[in-house]
Amino acid sequence: MSTTTILRGARPTGGDPVDLVLRDGVIAEILDEGTASHEGAAVVDATGLVALPGLVDLHTHLREPGREDAETIASGTRAAAAGGFTAVHAMANTTPVADTAGVVEQVWRIGRDAGWVDVHPVGAVSVGLDGTQLAELGAMADSAARVRVFSDDGKCVHDPILMRRALEYVKAFDGVVAQHAQEPRLTEGAQMNEGVVSAEIGLTGWPAVAEEAIIARDVLLAEHVGSRLHVCHLSTAGSVDLVRWAKKRGVDVTAEVTPHHLLLTDDLARDYDPTFKVNPPLRTAEDVEAVRAGLADGTIDIVATDHAPHTREDKDCEWAAAAFGMTGLETALSVVQATMVDTGRMNWADVARVLSAAPARIGRIDSGDRAQGRPLAVGEPANVVLVDPAATRVVDGAEQATASTNTPFRGRELPGRVVATFLRGRATVLDGSPVEVTA
Template identity: 70%
Template sequence: MVIENASLYGDTTATILVEDGVITAVGATVDAPDDAVVVDATGLIALPGLVDIHTHLREPGREDAETIETGSRSAAIGGFTAVHAMANTTPVADTAGVVEQVWSRGKEIGLVDVYPVGAVTVGLDGTQLSEMGAMAHSKARVRIFSDDGKCVHDPVIMRRALEYAKTFDGVISQHAQDPRLTEGSQMHEGEVSAELGLAGWPAVAEESIIARDVLLAGHVGSRLNVCHLSTAGSVEIVRWAKSRGVDVTAEVMPHHLLLTDESVRGYNARFKVNPPLRTQADVDAVRAGLADGTIDVVATDHAPHPDEDKDCEWAAAAMGMIGLETAVGIVQKTMVDTGALTWRDVARVMSEAPARIGRVEDEHGRPIAVGEPAHLTLIDPADPWTVDPSASASRSNNSPFGGIELPGRAVATFLRGVPTHLSPRFEGAFA
């Protein structure tokens, strides 16, 4: 396959030759076999395949909301070549058997590389450490561990988890939420929650857990990742911890880059998420934190729910949003088109850094260079489109972005040189 006239990282224009799943030439011109498939990428930006370290695929157990197949298809459409599937399935991914099942199913489908996330505690109950070592040494080779959806609240359990994960270079990815401070909470605690009469989820409930955990990680010398950071105070705590040499990384979700708690005024449960949508001041702070490197990763927290779990009164609705197919467009809208990030920066926060955190950097997040795996995404930055949740490849349509116009999107995705998503522009080339 020859990809012609692509803008590498939004910088220089080049042609890329792919043979047997590997990039074999990159340059102004390349010598290609006569029978090579030719892809005209004029006007498109070529990035390494995107990597998501925070995806909910729901299988096993909640296939009514999502399956590994439908989630993988949605990821490929979004430009992703690898996703890390969270552990809050049924049964919970807290044993080698469950993570190997998820890993094997991902391999069988083959649209993206699916890397299971292992639970930190048995059943996500926060009281007994899971078989992290067995999962780490299984075929799935798990390196990210998280009770996401629940906080590892006990500081003794959290310390032990950090120490245990250190022995096999794992990372604990913490859902930072003090459960005592958020009991019954429905949205961000602030002026809007007071006006609407909804129980508030205070910023300090996130910030206090992050502060505790960066101190623990620094004390034991282990790796910590902060899930879905959402407040200005959290950005400052992570910035302080990094200045002290703590091995901490942080992720922000696209919806926390774009939406605020003002969206909740219509009581549309598609805007109900954990952590909740925050204030404009928080949005500005997390954008700045992503731009200056305090926040390392944009992750989606793709959280599909069936209609019955969202199309109901606010208090009864499930928390979560889908986001794999809209992530690139939102990052372009909020960060690239505003001048806060370049496309090369996008490759860093959506491919290179997440691959490094998940310890899959030997395969994903690699540079577009000779000898590297041909995990590629082509992005059209000048293809405005209006989000239609019902058109998503996900089994669920609980997107908060319906009706919002985004400036660009992924138009082709290649996993080891094999197309996993093609816009109509390219379908003829592979007929």
């Protein structure tokens, strides 16, 4: 049965208002505003709303299997839809670890059945994330989940031999190794960014060079092997410089920055609130400025949330005992608007690039029957998010769709509001609220 939805007066990537006609999972027509025939169609009033391609997150922790007390695939993907996402990449540090074809297929099937977004499992680089033996990279790539992104995120692939072998292996199926850049010996016992604040409040510091040393090593390995490297959650000015240098040399490297590293600084640790404990740590104002500049000039390719939900018990405790991590799926677009759009550094077309097209391309999900990150054009999949850029909201973790409340933006007023999200033409969010769906 044919289904049609008209997005009346939407502004594709902030341009002139049009009528976007979604039919049978694709964008069927783009017409002058107010001219689309609404007979038999659902009509969404999108006056004043920016239409973007559905957002794609290359770095999400859904916790299932193993830590369903913090998040499930259903609750995490529901939060993703509420944040405007139509696809997420689920990191491998689950219990059991996603290091076999069986586990990644389980994650993929649960995500498909939940129906909120497309779930693309990330495969572990090493067995058990222990950094000693390569996981079943080829089997995961050939599985129903068609894994193309591999990462031990949460841990660094610190052994250069293992990292080289992984880079060589993934070339066979155009995969990418996404590295958590953290030299373990330089960060033993580290609690926050090493600097003035850590010295003043007495917490063990995490030096910027611990991130930068791994990035420097890995871009040289990627150049030597001729393989794709992706740098997870880049956070320092020196890291931006290294990626910029590598790209000028022609190294096939991409990089991401998180929303929290675009906005927050290590000054927030002064109250010892573990909400602000994250890996890598919040850095200095100078680092924040550097990553914003790197995102604006294309050195940093994408924004990825590193959504890391935790139970109240894992966060509501003293700083040293608290888990690293913050939620971010439902606030990512607002933070990007606040830090990059409203400051004049980027426009909405740039937002579509860093939050949709580029992450889909890096994850190799930008083609095929379930393609993501495609432009808003006739014949393209109807993955669309409608955003009200004039709206503001005060973040309340208890009101979010994620099962956890550890948002670093609680009590903060942020611009922008996701009004509606469509996954292949089917509404997953309307009027700002998730719509209960079946796959």
